[in-house]
Amino acid sequence: MEQGWQTTPALDNSLPGGWALARCQQGFLADSNGVLFPREWLKRQELSLSAEHGLGYFNGEPVWLLELQQPAEVMGCHWQGLRQFMLQADYPTFRMLSFAEQIGSWSSQHRFCGRCGSPTRQVPGERCMRCPGCGLDSYARISPSMIVLVTRGDEILLARSPRFVPGMYSTLAGFVEPGESVEECVAREVREEVGLEVGNLQYLGSQGWPFPHSLMLGFHAEYAAGDITPQADEIEDARWFPIEQLPPLPMQRSIARYLIDLYLARRLGHPEPVLPR
Numbered sequence: 001m002e003q004g005w006q007t008t009p010a011l012d013n014s015l016p017g018g019w020a021l022a023r024c025q026q027g028f029l030a031d032s033n034g035v036l037f038p039r040e041w042l043k044r045q046e047l048s049l050s051a052e053h054g055l056g057y058f059n060g061e062p063v064w065l066l067e068l069q070q071p072a073e074v075m076g077c078h079w080q081g082l083r084q085f086m087l088q089a090d091y092p093t094f095r096m097l098s099f100a101e102q103i104g105s106w107s108s109q110h111r112f113c114g115r116c117g118s119p120t121r122q123v124p125g126e127r128c129m130r131c132p133g134c135g136l137d138s139y140a141r142i143s144p145s146m147i148v149l150v151t152r153g154d155e156i157l158l159a160r161s162p163r164f165v166p167g168m169y170s171t172l173a174g175f176v177e178p179g180e181s182v183e184e185c186v187a188r189e190v191r192e193e194v195g196l197e198v199g200n201l202q203y204l205g206s207q208g209w210p211f212p213h214s215l216m217l218g219f220h221a222e223y224a225a226g227d228i229t230p231q232a233d234e235i236e237d238a239r240w241f242p243i244e245q246l247p248p249l250p251m252q253r254s255i256a257r258y259l260i261d262l263y264l265a266r267r268l269g270h271p272e273p274v275l276p277r
């Protein structure tokens, strides 16, 4: 039996049994045992069910998502947002909830066709919302984004967005524009956000990130030219930090942190970290 989380093709909604998550805009239903409830039991509660999606397997057991229009009152349970689970849950649970969040929000945001406005229908056996009026198919949205650690010998470039928790600095990130390669995106975002030129890009790995639906493509780049000029409104502060004097960093399971820890390990001859999965 495979441990942890495994995403599969859409499970058949007519199959009985299994486990279920309940989600609405307020987050996921949870009790002291966690977020998975016996599916048949959960469906007997008074829920404003708007869609059901078969997601995959957790510790070998099938899991469905019940997407609700409103947060239901279920005895002994509370609603909790994904950011809280990111901080508190084990990594397989966070991955399962990340996937469920993106499938749930996509299906609740595609109840009507974006082209002709007709109500859409879920295609059985697929994760697809189809318009019976004009035939438009809508799939879950994924937004490719680059994330890059820029270095200059024993110094690394870290920056702060005004949205960050106080004191924390991170690597630069940004969304890929249509028609652009990820490598072009790295160069453009670094130029826009801090006014520097970079070279010697190395791709280091990826991470699906559910805030809101990014696929993070992680790079290392070396400083090539320019002086730091932070972009107004987006970047509150950006600096070269000596590797032995780093500020508070992003959380351990983020690819931002992995890029930093990997560089430190290589520079200092320590064992290399692994990207969590």
Ligand SMILES: NC(=O)c1ccc[n+]([C@@H]2O[C@H](COP(=O)([O-])OP(=O)(O)OC[C@H]3O[C@@H](n4cnc5c(N)ncnc54)[C@H](O)[C@@H]3O)[C@@H](O)[C@H]2O)c1
Residues within 6 Å of the ligand: 143, 145, 147, 170, 172, 173, 174, 175, 176, 189, 207, 209, 211, 212, 213, 214, 216, 250, 254, 255, 256, 257
């Ligand atoms: N996992 C990690 O370690 C990690 C670390 C940093 C950032 N991220 C993620 O990287 C992504 C991009 O980072 P950013 O916020 O600096 O992006 P960014 O530098 O491109 O700037 C954000 C701005 O881009 C625009 N935007 C929003 N959604 C967009 C989309 N889908 N496509 C194009 N433009 C869009 C908005 O104007 C927004 O204010 C975010 O999803 C963020 O959560 C992940």
Ligand SMILES: [Mg+2]
Residues within 6 Å of the ligand: 172, 173, 174, 193
């Ligand atoms: Mg950015």
Ligand SMILES: [Zn+2]
Residues within 6 Å of the ligand: 113, 114, 115, 116, 117, 118, 131, 132, 133, 134, 135, 136
């Ligand atoms: Zn349509």
